[in-house]
Amino acid sequence: MGVDKKYMPTIMIILVGTFVGSLTQTLLTSALPKIVADLGISVGLGQWLTTIYLLVIGIMVPTTSFLIGRFSTRQLFYTCMSFFFTGSLLALFSGNFAMLLSGRVLQAVGTGILFPLLNVIVLELAPLSRRGFAMGIVGLAVSFAPAIAPTLSGWLNDTYGWQSIFLLLSVFSGAILLCAAFLLKNVKREEFSGPLDKLSILLSYYNNLWIGYG
Numbered sequence: 001m002g003v004d005k006k007y008m009p010t011i012m013i014i015l016v017g018t019f020v021g022s023l024t025q026t027l028l029t030s031a032l033p034k035i036v037a038d039l040g041i042s043v044g045l046g047q048w049l050t051t052i053y054l055l056v057i058g059i060m061v062p063t064t065s066f067l068i069g070r071f072s073t074r075q076l077f078y079t080c081m082s083f084f085f086t087g088s089l090l091a092l093f094s095g096n097f098a099m100l101l102s103g104r105v106l107q108a109v110g111t112g113i114l115f116p117l118l119n120v121i122v123l124e125l126a127p128l129s130r131r132g133f134a135m136g137i138v139g140l141a142v143s144f145a146p147a148i149a150p151t152l153s154g155w156l157n158d159t160y161g162w163q164s165i166f167l168l169l170s171v172f173s174g175a176i177l178l179c180a181a182f183l184l185k186n187v188k189r190e191e192f193s194g195p196l197d198k199l200s201i202l203l204s205y206y207n208n209l210w211i212g213y214g
Contacts, residue, residue, distance in 0.1 A: 006185070007125050007185060007187065009183040009184070009185075010073070010121070010183070010184050010185045010187065011121060011122060011125065013077075013176060013179055013180050013183060013184050014077060014114070014117065014118050014121055014184075015118060015138065015141060016176060017077065017080070017081055017084075017114055017173075017176050017180075018111075018114045018115060018117075018118045018141075018142055019141055019142065019144075019145050020084070020145075020169065020172050020173060020176070021084060021107070021110065021111030021114050021115070022111070022115075022142045022143075022145035022146055023145040023146065023148075023149045023152075024053065024107055024111065024149070024169060025050075025053060025054065025057075025111075025145075025146045025149065026050070026146040026149040026150055026153075027149040027150075027152070027153045027165055027169075028049050028050055028153060028162075028165070029050065029149070029150045029153065030150045030151075030153045030154035030157055031153050031154070031156075031157040031162040031165060032046050032047070032049065032050070034157055034161075034162050035049065035100070035162050038162070039096065039097050039100070041097050045097065046097075048101060049100065049101060049104050052101060052104055052105060052108065053104050053105075053107065053108045053111075054108075055108075056105055056108035056109060056112060057108050057111055057112040057115070058112070059112065059201070060108070060109055060111075060112025060113055061112050061113075061115065061116055062200050062201050063113075063201060064112070064113050064115075064116040064117065065116070067113060068116070068117060068120055072186045073117075073121065073184065073185070073186045073187045074180070074184050074185075074186050076113065076117060077114075077117065077180060077184060078177070078180065079110075079113075080109075080110040080111075080113045080114045080117070081110060081114075081173055081176055081177050081180065082110070082177065083106050083107070083109045083110035084106070084107050084110035084111060084169075084173045085170065085173040085174055085177060086106050087102075087103040087104065087105065087106025087107035087108075087109075087110070088103065088107060088166050088169040088170040088173055089103075089166075089170050090102060090103035090106060091103030091104060091107070091166040091169075092163055092166035092167055092170055103166070107169075115142070118138060118142075119135070119138065121187050122134050122135060122138055123135070124187055125187060153165050156168065
């Protein structure tokens with residue numbers, strides 16, 4: 001990527017965290033029938049476990065520029081992964097639909113910030129001549145995750161039950177947090193002091209809500 005070697009662990013940690021978040025977008029696809037049966041809910045209601053994840057990501061992305069300008073890389077990444085880790089644990093031990101849905105929302109809050117954060121960090125650290133290559137690697141990794149997720153979740157669901165999906169996510173996110181404690185470095189960025197664009201966030205919320213119900 002042409003990035004300074006001292007920042008490579010930082011990029012790899014954020015990349016792996018984003019990969020796990022991206023993986024989670026479609027990770028429940030194969031497990032939904034079993035979840036619906038176990039929780040005694042309708043298929044339509046069960047679909048919200050996937051839909052709400054995408055909706056919350058869409059809502060969180062517009063806030064990221066505001067957050068990136070005010071918090072350090074470490075602070076923001078720890079917060080994102082802590083949300084994701086907490087959501088995974090909540091979903092793992094959920095005994096009802098509301099608890100499981102809440103876990104998915106927390107996961108999505110973390111993932112929605114991680115996506116833009118990774119792009120900003122890579123663009124900040126990669127030299128101009130290597131930015132295209134660096135973004136290509138990032139895009140490939142993030143896009144690959146949702147493609148393999150249904151197969152992975154199907155195997156886990158059939159072999160160990162749908163709770164094992166969230167156990168895996170809890171272990172991964174916990175390990176990422178542990179690695180970040182020792183290896184993640186702050187990346188100096190241009191400070192942003194503008195106000196939070198509340199109108200854009202509101203419009204994004206209604207747009208995503210309309211798409212979800214549509």
